[in-house]
Amino acid sequence: MTFAEPAAETCAGERDCKHGRSTNGCDDCKVRLFSVCGALEPAELDELDRLSQVKNFPAKAMLFDQGALAGSVFNVTEGIVRLYKSLPDGRRQIVGFALPGDFLGLALMDRYGVAAEAVTPVRVCRFSRAQFLSYVDGKPHLLRRLHEFAGHELSLAQDQMLLLGRRTADEKVAAFLLNLQARYGRIGAMSVNVPLPMSRQDIADYLGLTIETVSRTLTKLTKEKTVLVVPDGVRLLSTDRLDQLAAA
Amino acid sequence: MTFAEPAAETCAGERDCKHGRSTNGCDDCKVRLFSVCGALEPAELDELDRLSQVKNFPAKAMLFDQGALAGSVFNVTEGIVRLYKSLPDGRRQIVGFALPGDFLGLALMDRYGVAAEAVTPVRVCRFSRAQFLSYVDGKPHLLRRLHEFAGHELSLAQDQMLLLGRRTADEKVAAFLLNLQARYGRIGAMSVNVPLPMSRQDIADYLGLTIETVSRTLTKLTKEKTVLVVPDGVRLLSTDRLDQLAAA
DNA sequence: GTTCGGCATTGATATGGGTCAAAGCGTCCA
DNA sequence: TGGACGCTTTGACCCATATCAATGCCGAAC
Known part of the structure; x- marks a missing residue:
């Protein structure tokens, strides 16, 4: 991909x-x-x-x-x-x-x-x-x-x-992915393929987590078939599930 | 007081x-x-x-x-x-x-x-x-x-x-108190007596903590003589110590 | 003055996420 | 082609903070 x-x-x-x-x-x-x-x-x-x-x-x-x-x-x-x-x-x-x-x-x-x-x-x-x-x-x-x-x-x-103050790790990661998808959508074509050019450390420092927690959360979401981690990014398999996690 | x-x-x-x-x-x-x-x-x-x-x-x-x-x-x-x-x-x-x-x-x-x-x-x-x-x-x-x-x-x-993302409970509370003191100072006289008209729940919801943690942190700061909890507020006994905790 | 209700404090326990450590895995370069 | 470096993942364990549960305290109402 x-x-x-x-x-x-x-x-x-x-x-x-x-x-x-x-x-x-x-x-x-x-x-x-x-x-x-x-x-x-x-x-x-x-x-x-x-x-x-x-x-x-x-x-x-x-x-x-x-x-x-x-x-x-x-x-x-x-x-x-x-x-x-x-x-x-x-x-x-x-x-x-x-x-x-x-x-x-x-x-x-x-x-x-x-x-x-x-x-x-x-x-x-x-x-x-x-x-x-x-x-x-x-x-x-x-x-x-x-x-x-x-x-x-x-x-x-x-x-x-x-x-940062009130969401769990799962919710943070889900919100981050959806948010990034939406922002890419504004400058290109909206796609379930979300590039993650920033490091895990960057994501962690953005969400108030550690790299390990970001990594674990992504593998957890992968195991439940919500996302698929691919080189340099993530494919969103169930935006519904992510929406539910990120629930406004 | x-x-x-x-x-x-x-x-x-x-x-x-x-x-x-x-x-x-x-x-x-x-x-x-x-x-x-x-x-x-x-x-x-x-x-x-x-x-x-x-x-x-x-x-x-x-x-x-x-x-x-x-x-x-x-x-x-x-x-x-x-x-x-x-x-x-x-x-x-x-x-x-x-x-x-x-x-x-x-x-x-x-x-x-x-x-x-x-x-x-x-x-x-x-x-x-x-x-x-x-x-x-x-x-x-x-x-x-x-x-x-x-x-x-x-x-x-x-x-x-x-x-919210990167500070501990102690640091959060210290920063909150100092910040509030400074803001009162701008509208009245700067004082070590900091009124806390908001509830512990409010403070907790501001700092991304629970009421219990806010309460415990304040008693901890009291025990180490950094602050004194009084009715409706706090007296700052050691702004140095608070500065150190809140260290920018 | 007594009671009641709403906060705040304190204690006991649980847990989400942090920390520490060790593999994995690409990729870049020799 | 291989080795080394940097990043990511995974595992084991721990701890700061959350949760749950009393208890305390104070002010308002009667």
Whole structure:
């Protein structure tokens, strides 16, 4: 079983973005589809695109560190980025994975609140924060949209708090798989084949578990024919069962 | 030992807000000091104040339910509000406590992402979402400020994710007490006497623990002379020790 | 003042998930 | 082609926290 590169077949023009061209790294159009672009006119999108600069990071490269001065805003074009906070003794909590189309640093604060590290090789397009700010400042409609978007992010963070504080290991893993499936679905074709490019340690640090528990839970789900663990990912055999476990 | 009502001695004019009068429910000035008011001129603040409407809720009253249409924006003037998400089987995660000065519904989304319930009797000033939106829409500087504020909220949520996913019971309780102390400090005088108007169940649901564990942890901290449990609150005897436990 | 009801505390016990340790298993490179 | 390294899985055991069950405490109602 192979997984489609999630970034491979998407074009912003085919979705809710007015930018009528492929945005996946083609020469004249670097920014990828994103949730706020519906607020922009094609001309505005072109302008935004002109501000951007494509940048590549190998796996494990830091995009930025927690607490660092926030000099850039990034739009992930390809690959996966982990966002995390750490404790001095090394304990780590991954607060999210950024997939193609996601923005980093959109809070537009002085300093980054989390660290960002490439899980896979990553392509981003980068904006200088200053330029992005001045671009945004003249566009109240975009600002409104960004704010709404921030509210959505907050809501997701609160869901994750519920998951971390009140769910069992089984429920956590089930919710994670379904959530990832849904997110891949938004940037490619919805499929029962869910790539897991991140390590077990990453998954554990995202769900507040240990690698061993993640591994055991996956084999347990495999034994009950709910999922099938394959190289680099998971095939969801019974989304019903997963839904039941993850029950809202 | 008694606790000062945290709301009693604050005046926005003494802080970073340009509104040079007491904002604690006096007749001509209902809105309480809040983090975005620095972005507003006195005249704008007056206008905002004119839009508002004072409202009281008894303890345990719902201000709004999760998923309900977001008709209002609230500014808490007095009392404490718990914000939470629940699972169908009743498990609950409190995602935050709103203290005097805090806003509810500032994400300005269509629906509330969490439920809000009065812990103590609560006074708020209410804005209709529509009015608040149109008030805000003409003020890009305020919108920027609101967005920054949302970013800060997100950062707090991420801290809480780290706490829920990776900290022990002791660390959770220590961090909670220090955090609460700091927040009271912002609306009144910083004190080692930290009122705990919320129940142990609330604290447990905030920290991802059970009441018993919260209780045991507090008695453990009491035995080691780190805190002193008193009626309706806690006295912090060794913030050093608590800092050490909560170590960022 | 007494009783009642709702929380909080404490104790005894159970268990989900953590820890420690040892195999497995790919994959990359010599 | 093989060996070594890194990641994952599996197993055995343990412990932090949950669960279950009293008991204690305090404020409200009468």
